[in-house]
Amino acid sequence: MTAHRIDLGERVRVEVYGVRHHGPGSARAVRRALAEFGPDAVLIEGPPEADPLVELAADPGMEPPVALLAYAPGVTPGAEGAGGRRAAFWPFAEFSPEWQAVRYALGAGAAVRFCDLPAANQLVPASGEEEPTAEEPSTEKPSAEKPSAEELSAEEAPPEEGVRLDPLAWLARTAGYDDAERWWDDVVEHRDDAVSPFPAIAEAMAELRAQIEELPPSGLPPGYLRREEQREAHMRRALRRAVKEGHERIAVVCGAWHVPALLARVPASRDDQTLRNLPRAKVAMTWVPWTHGRLAHWSGYGAGVRSPGWYHHLFTAPDRPVERWLTDAARLLRAEDLHVSSAHVIEAVRLAGALAALRGRPLAGLDEVTEATRAVLCEGADLPLELIHRRMVVGERLGAVPDSTPMVPLQRDLAAEQRRLRLKPSALDQEQDLDLRRPLDLDRSRLLHRLRLLNVDWGVPREEGRSKGTFRESWTLMWRPEFDVELIEASAWGTTVLGAATTHAGNLAADAETLADLTSLAERCLLADLGDALPTVMRALSDRAAVDTDVAHLMAALPALVRALRYGDVRGTPTGPLRTVVDTVAVRICVGLPPAAAHLDDDAARVLLQQVDAVDSALSLLSDADHLARWRRTLAALIDHPHLHGLLEGRLTRLLLDSGDLPGVADRMARAVSVGAGPDRAAAWVEGFLSGGALVLVHDEELLRLLDGWIATLPGDSFTDVLPLLRRTFGAYAQAERRTIGERVRRLDAAPAARHAEADAFDPERAAPAAATALRILGWKAPS
């Protein structure tokens, strides 16, 4: 029973507790063992830089889940993109053994030391030579190494690494359990003798390590083993230091894998050798609030916890965990107005028990409880089960840190950006005009747009700014204190403004409800220059566009997309993915339009008319020959559809006439306005045909003649029917256009053709200065 204990000399006794990170069973066992052992110093696996911060854990304002955050202060966004993540988190939940050890030690007045390799050594940038302290021989340069190998979660790590990260889970899996906590429960917790499990764990780990070391090292990322060796060397060194400080009863809480290494007697000189000249990075540490949700999908200890809420329940529930859990689930469902009775809970408990028996397990675990919840409480429905998963299995618990905690990196990053861009926060509102052709202003604009994506509305664009052109932006800047809160919340998404905005844009894309939300998000991403987020947004956009059955939505989305595409060009943002989306949306519109255009009433036809116009102008703006050709083909096929509304038919005729794709327009018009067609249909046709611009009538004399002829030959009572419709069409024209048309009509009979062939010729030389000025006004040439 002493495999986890060593005695150094007469007085000093060391106990090493190998735990599962975030394992409630381990947490309880650690708590029990510590109370029994009564150490005067507790060493915990974690970054030693956090030693000065550890007192905060006893602060009443500190509520787990919280995390120790180590980050490199003042690293530019560019370096983050190149070298991977420049921050590491060590999260602690209520049920983490480490947290329980910290709390116990602070309560009992024992010293607390973190004994892992310093974060300064773990956060070394990928290219070691940038560091001033990187003096080690070149063979040991950690070139391909990840900043912290533990950032890999146990699931995605290769098998051997998985064993090293969470050896207890591996033992559990070998024993046929998919949930290590249940294995722990079955093997450790449900034994009545309450014997400390740590000696057995130490023995098992020694055995496991001996076997693994015999295998050829395969599947591990390069540098992993060396990093591991360094970490264990540092743990031993911390242990020696604690002994030297005069502590006599020392407890060590670390990942189970490391237990044999800590117990091994290694000469101090060898560890010093291992730890000599490690590259260091500048690192700052702080506590940040954490959430169970973050604990679930990413964790600094690598051992990702898929069901933190369940673990929390296991740790806090005094007895009958299954019954309590199912009762809680029932209460949750009731709060959502789903009818769940106590009888349901009884049956669910019975089913969970029967399932556990069928699977040969002593007590129902999360799997059985979930199955029972689905089959009985949720009556087979997945939606309420998802609710339970979100609220209970993962849990929506958000931690809190006391006020005295140092700042989060996102705030520091913002401060650095503000200095760089010479934008000072001020509580008064300021106007700021940005000329996007200047790099400084462009960066300012991007920063403000990124902050807006993070709900930090420091700058608000002024409405009138939009109309001045694509290279000018006007902002109103005003700093409010609550932005700090927003920044701390946003720090969960990243440590820099760029990184956080990118992550958040991805989240927004995943949660977006409508196509319009996504198009606007895409536009915002372009404005904020979030090149990394754009593919995600574009994917979501193309997915949404694909399932949207309403071609009207697609048509409404296209103009904004094309605008974004053009706008991106102006700002120099890469728009490749956006282009793909535009392409598919355009194709889908062409496929979907014909069925959508049939059998419309007047109002619907009017709506569609506007959309057809918008799509047509958007596609013209895009000036892609393929798309235009396809679009025109679609329209040409549609135009002869028997059930097409007159308004649309007229409009399509006009569009195709403008593009020159339709022969015999005059015949068509004659046909449309001939006696065979009802007057209201003919008038609708004319309205559609003439809507939006009078110029065709001013310039195309033949058409004007045709129209004139039709009106002149209308029977008296039909004319009164048609008159309001015609008035509506012509009323939309400008006064000058109406007058010109009127004059044209008067001179119709005497109009001479080919009048201005001569006036069309121009002298390029004389026009050159004017053209240059125009280009400069448009901003296509920067002022010199």
Next chain:
Amino acid sequence: MTTDAVLRPHAEQLYADELARLAEHDDRPRPPGWRLSPWAVTTYLMGGELPDGTAVSPKYIGPRRLMEVAVATLATDRALLLLGVPGTAKTWVSEHLAAAVSGDSTLLVQGTAGTSEESVRYGWNYARLLAEGPSEAALVESPLMRAMRRGSVARVEELTRMPSDVQDTLITILSEKTLPVPELNSEVQARKGFTVIATANDRDRGVNELSSALRRRFNTVVLPLPETVEAEVDIVARRVSQIGSALELPETPAGLEEIRRVVTVFRELRSGMSADGRTKLKSPSGTLSTAEAISVVTSGLALAAHFGDGVLRAGDVAGGIVGAVVQDPVSDRVVWQEYLETVVRERPEWRDFYRACREVS
């Protein structure tokens, strides 16, 4: 009549041998009234190998946990409701469960719009009733009543097709486990082992929703569509060969490639996403169940055998696929056209299929 001449033998006849072997090797405790222990029932459904080397064929291809929940439900004498879209093997599972638990899958009430209360509770032999007055002898038992007397599993198919008032007669049976016969001033008390497996589908139109009172008395297991292409191809290939031999179709090599293609088309349209996960698609109004895939392939086989060159080709299945996909002539046609143009056309190895589909649509 021997089993060979029967068009469709019952599960307990077809797999009598497996059941006997399972019972032989089953040393675990059996709940009262059960022929096999819950563990053996699970093995019977999911397949496995017995100590003597007998291979038990898998009856249900899908998540094991679902079958475990189903068996555990029956073992806690709760009623089991199998829910799912058409073609997810609900009836199949209920038949095999009944066969394994009670050795009898024939105590069956088929739910239709015309199912009457008599067929759920009991009816009368009217000649006898008039001649002798109400008596045990004049009583005509329903399958449910017989199951209660015997202590075995009763099956109710298509529960949601029954009128609501008939559904609700089940409430007393499920909660009190008795069936009162007021005419005789007596009752039938269910023996241990009695329980009910009901199936219902939640997708079809024209169903009568279960009352919540009845719903509460069931544990619900939702049978999903097959999870992976491989699983579904496996199911389709198995069933097609079984059906093909039962119908004594001329021997045709059921091209696994063609089956895979049919399954892929069905899965892509059903899930609204192309197999490589890169293109999202609209889903048609039909269910496109595995069962429909099976019938498309079977009829394709018949076409190939009788009218084609004896090999299952794209042209043989194209018609069936279009028929299965395009149920609503307007909206589904758009879906199908879009799918054809954006997905099928892009796959060079599917060119023959594309051409065949263009021909029939």
